[in-house]
Amino acid sequence: MxxxxxxxxxxxxxxxxxxxxxxxxxxxxxxxxxxxxxxxxxxxxxxxxxxxxxxxxxxxxxxxxxxxxxxxxxxxxLKFLDRKGWRHRxxxxxxxxxxxxxxxxxxGASAVVSGISGRTDLRGVSGDSTLVGLSGAVRAETVSGSIEAQGVTGDLRFHSVSGDLTMIDGGGGGVRADSVSGDMTLDLDPVAKGADIQLTTVSGEIAIRLADPADARVEANTTTGSVANAFDDLRVSGWGPRQITGTLGAGTGKLKATTVSGSLALLRRPAFEDSPAGPSTEKKGL
Known part of the structure; x- marks a missing residue:
């Protein structure tokens, strides 16, 4: 019993x-x-x-x-509304x-989930959420709330209407994210070798920062947005719809990103960020 x-x-x-x-x-x-x-x-x-x-x-x-x-x-x-008449806090x-x-x-509340190795499911109608150091599978669904994921190494699935996704030091095996108008910003840790990343948004912007050297087959495109590419091994093509395609390193990972009207940027993670901290030799202009 x-x-x-x-x-x-x-x-x-x-x-x-x-x-x-x-x-x-x-x-x-x-x-x-x-x-x-x-x-x-x-x-x-x-x-x-x-x-x-x-x-x-x-x-x-x-x-x-x-x-x-x-x-x-x-x-x-997710069908609930943030009704102001509720006496909930x-x-x-x-x-x-x-x-x-x-x-x-x-x-209408914020959430922080950290240090979980089991599966995590997050649903948010409104209000921003932060996920820190999760090693289990993660599924996040929001209507308008944004998600910030820091040091998440488990597979991440994200779905939103207008919420943004920001990933910092992402080292998971896979990221699947789709949104109607939310922006997606991913900063991938060098240990994220062989990761399978698939991002789709209609009007949101997509920016991905990859470690150098990177290891992935890349296929990224935008219909009307601007394009920025920091990798010589990748090719930018098209006059209307623009594409970034090619292979980085051995191509064991997969990166596919699609936005209709948002901008698209593939950035290079500076090498000095991946090395042990030491005296800075960078010159700063005034």
Whole structure:
């Protein structure tokens, strides 16, 4: 038989869970959500430091910890609107074992998820989110919220209507991203060899910074946008629609980027950023 425990939180409070937590589901509107994975697999801990309006319902059942407003179900989450009439606001911090599966849904709230090695699913109606040091598979879907991913090494899937995607030191095996009007900016770590990257946007701009030497087969195009290319081994062709094609290094990775009206840029990551820090010899002009 399953065992279920439930709490209703209407004021700042802290809960610690001695039972194992294998999965976390957070659904909030307003405020902030902060999820941190602990590599030592220690006990889970929930802190609600601020709450205004409707109480949060916390449940624990068969290894799954849920922190949510009752009127925000996970199914169909992205169809919710950021309704100003809702009395919802909470600042929530959760610590769980790094291997836990994490699901976070936010409406009009910001979210930070860090140190998780299990799968992470993020859904956001509005409000920006940050993903830091995730090594498991990541799926992020937003309506208008932007996503910043720092040091994410797991496969990343991103879908948005108007939200932007920014990836810093990306070292994952694959990135699949599509958006209607959001911009996409990727800065790839030198360890991201053989990565499969596919980006598609209608009116957003795409900028990708690759390590030098890079290792990928490149096919990038824009219908009406401008083009910038920093690699001599790649060829820019076309008069109306423009294309950047060619092979960098052994071509073990794949880079495919498409935008209809946005600009397209392939940039070179300076070599000095990949070497150990030392005295700078760069001359700076005034």
């Amino acid at each position: 399953s065992s279920r425990t439930e709490w209703s939180i209407s004021a700042p409070d802290t809960l610690e869970f001695t039972e194992p937590v294998n999965a976390l589901n957070v659904r909030t509107a307003g405020g902030t959500v902060n999820v941190v994975g602990t590599p030592d697999g220690g006990p889970a801990r929930l802190e609600v430091s601020e709450i205004d309006g409707e109480p949060l319902t916390v449940t624990y059942e068969d290894g799954t910890l849920t922190v949510a407003y009752d009127d925000l179900p996970w199914k169909g989450f 909470a600042v929530v911090s959760v610590t769980v074992p790094a291997a836990a599966r994490v699901e976070v849904g936010v409406v």
